[in-house]
Amino acid sequence: MSDASDFKTKTKRYRSGWLSFFQDWMILFLFIALFVICFFADSRFRTTTNIMNVLRQASFVAIISLGQFFVILTGRMDMSISATIGMVSIFFAGFVVKLGMPVWTAILLVTMISAFVGVINGILVIKGNVPSFIATLVVMNIVRGFIFIYSGGLPISGLPEAFNFMGSGYIGVVPFPVIMLFIVALILYVITTYTAMGRSFFAIGGNIEASKLSGINVDRIGIIAFVFCGILVAIGALGLTSRTLAGNVTLGDALLFDVMTIVVLGGTSLTGGRGRVFGVVIAALFIQVISNVMVLQGINTYWQWVVKGLILMTVVLVDSNAKRD
Numbered sequence: 001m002s003d004a005s006d007f008k009t010k011t012k013r014y015r016s017g018w019l020s021f022f023q024d025w026m027i028l029f030l031f032i033a034l035f036v037i038c039f040f041a042d043s044r045f046r047t048t049t050n051i052m053n054v055l056r057q058a059s060f061v062a063i064i065s066l067g068q069f070f071v072i073l074t075g076r077m078d079m080s081i082s083a084t085i086g087m088v089s090i091f092f093a094g095f096v097v098k099l100g101m102p103v104w105t106a107i108l109l110v111t112m113i114s115a116f117v118g119v120i121n122g123i124l125v126i127k128g129n130v131p132s133f134i135a136t137l138v139v140m141n142i143v144r145g146f147i148f149i150y151s152g153g154l155p156i157s158g159l160p161e162a163f164n165f166m167g168s169g170y171i172g173v174v175p176f177p178v179i180m181l182f183i184v185a186l187i188l189y190v191i192t193t194y195t196a197m198g199r200s201f202f203a204i205g206g207n208i209e210a211s212k213l214s215g216i217n218v219d220r221i222g223i224i225a226f227v228f229c230g231i232l233v234a235i236g237a238l239g240l241t242s243r244t245l246a247g248n249v250t251l252g253d254a255l256l257f258d259v260m261t262i263v264v265l266g267g268t269s270l271t272g273g274r275g276r277v278f279g280v281v282i283a284a285l286f287i288q289v290i291s292n293v294m295v296l297q298g299i300n301t302y303w304q305w306v307v308k309g310l311i312l313m314t315v316v317l318v319d320s321n322a323k324r325d
Contacts, residue, residue, distance in 0.1 A: 027266055027279055031286045038289060044296050052175055054285070054292050059177035060167070060239035061255065062284035063184050065262040067232030069280050070225040072263055075205045075272025076125060076132035078226065080117065080140035081233050081259060085252025087147045088114050088237035093156035093247025096163075103163055111234040117143060118230025122223030147249045157246035167242035177239055181281065184235065189277045201225060205272020257305075261312040262287055270316065287311075 038045045045051075064081065071078045088110045095106040117139065124135035169176040192198035200221045203211040211218050240251055266283035268275030287308065294304055 025267070025279070027283050027286060031282050031289070034286060034289055038293050042293065042296055045293060048173075050292070050296075052173075052178075054288050055178045056168070056175040057292075058284045058288035059175070059181040060236040061258060061262070061288070062181050062281050063239070064233050064236035064255065065259045065266075065280050065284055066184065066188055066277065067229035067236070068259050068263050069266070069268055069275060069277070070201060070228045070232075071132070072268050072270060073201045073205050073272055073275050074222055074225045075208070076222070076225070077136065077260075077270075078118075078121060078229050079133060079136040079256065080121060080143060081229070082252040082256040083140040083143040083147070084114055084117050084230065084233050085237040085240070085255060086249040087117070087143050088234045089241040089251045090147050090151045090156060090247040090249050092238060092241060093159055094150065096160070097156055097158045097247075103160060107238060110238070111231060114234035114237075115227050115230040118226040118228070119223065121230075122226035125226070126219045126222040144249075151247075151249055153249060155246045155248045157244075159241070159245040159247075161245070163242050164245055165242070167239050180235075180239070184232070185277055185281050192277055197221065197224070202273055202275075205269070205274070207273070257308065257312075258287060261308050261315075264312060264315050 040046075064085070068078055068081060091113065092106050092110045095101040095109060096103055101109075121132075121136050121139055124130045124139070125132045128135070165176060166180075167177060171179055190198075192201065200211065200216045203214070203216055204218050204221055208218055237251065241247055262283045263275075263280055264270060265286065266276065266279035266281070268280065290307060290311075291304055294307070
């Protein structure tokens, strides 16, 4: 009886291990399957130009999603990222075009401003005990109000041509945005895997009370998550702005839903404590491949919204049922 019991216990443990592995890397299997199908089904998809275009378009959205990843990892969310993207874009263009500020100085300044928005979000949520959804939604409206007052809702064009390299340049045959994404993802992987601070994000999202008892400064780590989000949103917003060489207050309006879909699809639990940096990157590529194929097939843009909505709904349902089990 003891041997039979041990066998059942081991079998259950191995089955649970394989199931956990599949859930963690489900997006990788889905992406490989989708890519192979599209590669052989549509000759236009498998051209080098198109594949590089997919990689380039996914890169900055992936970087922004990695910012949201840190916040969700702690069991919260940042609804202000769409307004923050517009703020970074329009302020950067204003600083460079209207004030004549050097590009690198303007980049540093708008990144600091975006990080400050993260600090405000963090203080409201952590110190003020305001639910993150409400706090960041309020900040979103305040930021949006300021940037519309500043710009009158009009784009600011005339950025230097050299700045276009950030969003559209190549190093060899590889788009520069892809190289940026790889560097950012690698740095964040090292932080989350090999540093005490990185592991603290997971701990807080998993069990905040246990984290306090273990000596983690949960308030500081929680605010840092929002600051990371602000910095990464700034990088992504600057990259998106560089493609058109114009600042636009509405640049991020359509990205919040995509970012949330990417983060959750990448294996990050909405309740926090579970997620992977490269899962988010792969999810961004997955969503971009879907969009690219639908464009190649001449499918209406509105259907992309429907498909992305169904994907998010399915992933959330799977995640919720997995926790219940």
